[in-house]
Amino acid sequence: MTSDKDNTITGKITRALADRIIAGHIAPGSKLRQDHFAEEFGASHVPVREAFRRLEAQGLVVSEPRRGVRVASFDIAEVREVAEMRASLEVLALRHAAPHLTTAILDEAEAINRAGENAADVRAWEETNRAFHRLILTPCGMPRLLTTIDDLHAASARFLFSGFRMEWGAPTDQDHRAILKALRDRQFDVAAATLARHVKWIGAKPGAKPRLKTLS
Amino acid sequence: MTSDKDNTITGKITRALADRIIAGHIAPGSKLRQDHFAEEFGASHVPVREAFRRLEAQGLVVSEPRRGVRVASFDIAEVREVAEMRASLEVLALRHAAPHLTTAILDEAEAINRAGENAADVRAWEETNRAFHRLILTPCGMPRLLTTIDDLHAASARFLFSGFRMEWGAPTDQDHRAILKALRDRQFDVAAATLARHVKWIGAKPGAKPRLKTLS
DNA sequence: GTTCTTAAAATTATAGATAAAAACGAATCT
DNA sequence: AGATTCGTTTTTATCTATAATTTTAAGAAC
Structure with missing residues (x-):
């Protein structure tokens, strides 16, 4: 979250490109030409370059000096890496958030969880999933x-959207319910352990096709 | 860690500014004026702006749109936050690095540790401390x-250098030795636990003067 | 047919210039 | 006296233009 509301052109370009990369609209490894996007957004290439630097820091693009930037490619190893980092950090956040979790928050989380079960497509489901995690972690x-954690979520979502269509929904929402129940019962260790397993499960899914190329 | 060797002007400015901010040469909250640094580095302000974006992502500066960037200020809460994040992530890294740690690596780590004990000033000690951590974690x-983790180390170092002069050296090096011993004995859980305590200790140090202002 | 060299085109990185927004200060009004 | 408004000045954000570097392609030599 770079800023509250970033009305600057650089911010708009950053968000637009991030959305496209995460959604898989731009293939991993593609060259991103600054003039191209400058023209598309009706701007010069200077703000485009600044947007590139932000995306680079987020890990969405890789930049080779004097050679331009490409959409970051990721293999199954990096997906697992992101999942493990998320597991560690979300558990840490949950530990600190747990004492401040009110019944109202847990109720809202449950509502989000129910909405996620009826999500029409992966995109909508990911939206509610992220909202769920963010809601119970923010009080930390x-x-x-x-x-x-947000950056890692973006990387996860990227993987989720990229070509591989697995059966999503049911199992994770069960995890969500289990986490909420443990939190209501003040069994924080159980909640943390469930959360860790839940996050790691995404990266360890055996159904993931490793047809993503690594070019670096 | 933007690139291997970043010969671009943006890279040079980024490193120079990061060093100064970490060393405490520029006070937290200070405005960073792009023209000023552009002139100092004999460059235009475009690469300066790009450097700002990188530093922003690293958490070393904060940027308010149309208002410029300031050196990020940090209070004791953020120091603890960084320490806890480091603890979680370094433990994760160590768990994955442990199986690949050779005797040669551990010997080198011990040599670095010895060098750290004879460090003349805080700066030199931090250098060896970072080298130690990096060496045993890289094989992950x-x-x-x-x-x-590198970014978090930078934030930690910034706190270490900022005005507060505590007795450094002895206790942490004992921790380093304990970690190495546990690793040699293949007691990875002990090593991880010691590492976590060691990292958190920095942030929890009661001797730290909380005279750092938070302006946000 | 392959490979090396060389030239041309495309693209990146930076500089210089312009417009717009915010900070600062002075003068005026209450 | 204090507050407020208006204008000046500083600084940011962006655009246009230029230099340098890489990639592409073509042509010649082997």
Whole structure:
């Protein structure tokens, strides 16, 4: 989260490109030409370059000096890496958020969870999934941790959208329910363990086709 | 960790500014004026702006649109936050690195540790401390995790250098030795637990003067 | 047919210039 | 006296233009 509302052109380009990359609209490894996007957004290439730097820091693009930037490609190893990082950090966040979780928050989380079960497509489901995690983790009051988790969520979502269509929904929502129940019962260790397993499961899914190329 | 060797002007400015901010040469909250640094580095302000975006992602500066960037200020809460994140992530890295740790690596780590005991000043000690951690964690083979840890190390170092002069050295090096011993004995859980305590200790140090202002 | 060299085209990286927004200060009004 | 408004000045954000570097392609030599 770079800023509250970033009305600057750089911010708009950053968000637009991030959305496209995450949605898989632009294939991994594609060259991103600054003039192209400058023309598309009706801007010069200077803000485009600044947007590239932000995306680079987010891990969505890789930049080779004097050679331009490409959409970051990821293999199954990196997906697992992101999943493990998420597991560690979300558990940390949950530990600190747990004491501040009110019944109202848990009720809202349950509502989001129910909405996720009826999600029409992967995109909508991912939206509610992210909302769920964000809701129960935000009370930890650790902004740097939350932004790092957000970046990891983006990477996860990218994988989720990229070509591989697995059966999504049921199992994870069961996990969500189990987490909420443990939180209501004040069994924080159980909640944390369930959360860790839940997050890692995404990366360890055997059904994932490893047809993603690694070019670096 | 933007690139291997970043000969571009943006890279040079980024490193120079990061060093100064970490070393405490520029006070937290100070405005960073792009023209000023453009002139100092004999460059235009475009690469300066790109450097700002990188530093922003690293958490070293905060940027308000149309208002410029300021050196990020940090209070004791954020120091603890960074310490906890480091603890979680370094433990994760160590768990994956442990199986690949050779005797040669551990010997080198011990040599670095010895060098750290004779460090003349805080700066030199931090250098060896970072080298130690990096050496035993790199074999995990998780690049994203390692760069995130590097960023957290930078934040930690910033706190270490900022005004507060505590007795450094002895206790942490004992921790380092304990970690190495546990690794040699293949007691990975002990090593991980010691590492976590060691990292958190930095942030929890009661001797730290909380005279750092938070302006946000 | 392959490979090396060389030239041309495309693209990146930076500089210089312009417009717009915010900070600062002075003068005026209450 | 204090507050407020208006204008000046500083600084940011962006655009246009230029230099340098890489990639592409063509042609010649082997």
